Amino acid sequence: MKLSQIGEFGLIDTLKKYAPVSKAVIKGIGDDTAVLPYSKSEYLLLTTDMLAEGTHFTRRMPPESIGHKALACNISDIAAMGGWPTFAVVSIGIPKKLSVKFIKDVYKGIERTARQFNISIVGGDTIKTDKVVINIALLGLVEKKCLVTRDGAKAGDWIFVTGPLGGSFKSDRHLNFTPRLPQARFLVEKFKPGAMMDISDGLAGDLNHILKAGRVGARLDYASIPRHKGAGLSQALNDGEDFELLFTLSPVKARSLMDWQARAKSFYFYPIGTITADVKETIKSKSFTHF
Ligand SMILES: [Mg+2]
Structure with a gap:
């Protein structure tokens, strides 16, 4: 083999x-x-x-x-x-x-x-x-x-990312990114996500880890996925090394996060889709893997 x-x-x-x-x-x-x-x-x-x-x-x-x-x-x-x-x-x-x-x-x-x-x-x-x-x-x-693992996503949860995606390797961003530590601490203290991980291999592939771990599916609103300048949808879905956080929140918490950020404007969290009960709803990915 x-x-x-x-x-x-x-x-x-x-x-x-x-x-x-x-x-x-x-x-x-x-x-x-x-x-x-x-x-x-x-x-x-x-x-x-x-x-x-x-x-x-x-x-x-x-x-x-x-x-x-x-x-x-x-x-x-x-x-x-x-x-x-x-x-x-x-x-x-x-x-x-x-x-x-x-x-x-x-x-x-x-x-x-x-x-x-x-x-x-x-x-x-x-x-x-x-x-x-x-x-x-x-x-x-x-x-x-405050511990958040990958396996806590539930059907109905909203899916969020902490920032724009795509084209990290072509730019210098993969070398100079800032880890989303303050955002993560804010989230776990105030909203406690169901599941969370960082996007290292690409949104689509990494989201599939959350889906597999939680035995759930997902539907993405592709138009709402934030992208870096010059990055297309495929890059936003599949490029790795963005190091933004990907997390899920119950609908009640998701709405209250949206309310909070409409007022506070210190961090911005982007809703990009929802978790579904159907495990067959996975996201097609061409994510990076070694080998
Ligand atoms: Mg990771």
Whole structure:
């Protein structure tokens, strides 16, 4: 069996069988982060992301932005669970001939974002590799009552995104995006979404994860999907790396969020469709997957 036959998610399903999970684990593989025991009122969140030269970035891109992205995509996953980031370890694979300046600048980018989001860098590893590889593991916390997973979407819920989509990779946005942490914290404190995740692989594919996890379907109002300038509908549906949040709210909460934002105008949330009971109503996707 070749990797291209089972795809990225087929591979994850296969590897999952070899991942031992004790009873203490609240959520293992399959959400934006793992959810682990911590205190009486809080859960510990743990996530990791790896960026590789050639796949996610080239050496011609600004190294500070590469460092920023390596940390920011982890922060985005912590936000998608409703939590806030705390501690990180940074590991980097470095080709022998790479300049010290390049590595320093990658770390400067990591530092700037870590300071911005109050994250301590507490360790890591450096090894010699053929191409630059950066891996960050990030811890976070979330109040138990604020945790939002992917599996809570119910028929009738409204579907929202936090911002325009499409064309992220062609622009510099995939390197310079701001994780939607304040929006996520606002939502979990005031409205508590049914399901939430960040859009890393593309709206259509990522929404299908929510549908599968909640055993529901969805109907999108395609005209209402916010798009970046120059991005068509297909790009808004299928381009990855936008790192906006995708979430669902009961109709009552959805209407009250719309009322709130008509007055407040600090964040804007875009309603793009509704969850249905029919599991056959999935969204056709050409989402990005590795392999
Ligand atoms: Mg995610």
